[in-house]
Amino acid sequence: DAGVIQSPRHEVTEMGQEVTLRCKLISGHNSLFWYRQTMMRGLELLIYFNNNVPIDDSGMPEDRFSAKMPNASFSTLKIQPSEPRDSAVYFCASSFSGGVSEQFFGPGTRLTVL
Amino acid sequence: GENVEQHPSTLSVQEGDSAVIKCTYSDSASNYFPWYKQELGKRPQLIIDIRSNVGEKKDQRIAVTLNKTAKHFSLHITETQPEDSAVYFCAAFQGNTGNQFYFGTGTSLTVIP
Numbered sequence: 425d426a427g428v429i430q431s432p433r434h435e436v437t438e439m440g441q442e443v444t445l446r447c448k449l450i451s452g453h454n455s456l457f458w459y460r461q462t463m464m465r466g467l468e469l470l471i472y473f474n475n476n477v478p479i480d481d482s483g484m485p486e487d488r489f490s491a492k493m494p495n496a497s498f499s500t501l502k503i504q505p506s507e508p509r510d511s512a513v514y515f516c517a518s519s520f521s522g523g524v525s526e527q528f529f530g531p532g533t534r535l536t537v538l
Numbered sequence: 539g540e541n542v543e544q545h546p547s548t549l550s551v552q553e554g555d556s557a558v559i560k561c562t563y564s565d566s567a568s569n570y571f572p573w574y575k576q577e578l579g580k581r582p583q584l585i586i587d588i589r590s591n592v593g594e595k596k597d598q599r600i601a602v603t604l605n606k607t608a609k610h611f612s613l614h615i616t617e618t619q620p621e622d623s624a625v626y627f628c629a630a631f632q633g634n635t636g637n638q639f640y641f642g643t644g645t646s647l648t649v650i651p
Binding site: 466467469480526530531 | 572574580581582583584587627629638639641643644
């Protein structure tokens with residue numbers, strides 16, 4: 425298995441542009457987590473899904489952020505419009521919710537908003 | 539919900555010495571406690587974990603202890619090496635209220651050669 429796959433790995437965009445980050449879960453996993461990591465705030469949980477259903481989106485900073493799971497293995501995190509303070513590394517992670525199990529992180533997307 | 543606190547935020551040790559990182563949690567329903575290591579520019583990766591029915595677990599130079607009564611758990615690294623330098627995150631998990639992992643704020647460990 426290739427593990428959790430994220431794309432793009434790096435994204436540089438200008439303020440006001442729409443940004444879409446993508447994540448593919450590990451086969452057989454049914455929980456998906458989006459995190460944001462910055463020096464100032466550390467690792468923040470933005471939203472997580474169980475079986476394609478958003479369970480807790482209280483970490484989503486504001487309405488400019490949205491996340492979807494169009495199918496059981498794929499998720500997108502969209503920022504529209506983007507702002508410089510959104511610059512961070514965004515990780516997605518997946519796990520199997522059928523029991524106590526490890527959470528596997530993707531390689532992350534480094535987003536820079538100019 | 540769960541609240542995980544981690545200390546210290548930074549830690550420097552001489553090569554060969556031991557390092558200890560401590561975490562506390564608030565919800566007694568948490569039953570799984572993983573530790574992640576994140577090297578610079580890399581993703582967090584699991585290095586050791588412990589379940590609530592166990593008090594201690596060891597894997598070579600790394601050990602984790604859990605005190606359920608006091609609601610704290612600790613990571614112990616012995617005979618530290620420069621390659622142990624990284625940020626370490628603790629986490630608490632409770633499967634009965636969703637499937638959320640609650641992470642600590644991280645400890646930046648520097649091992650001085």
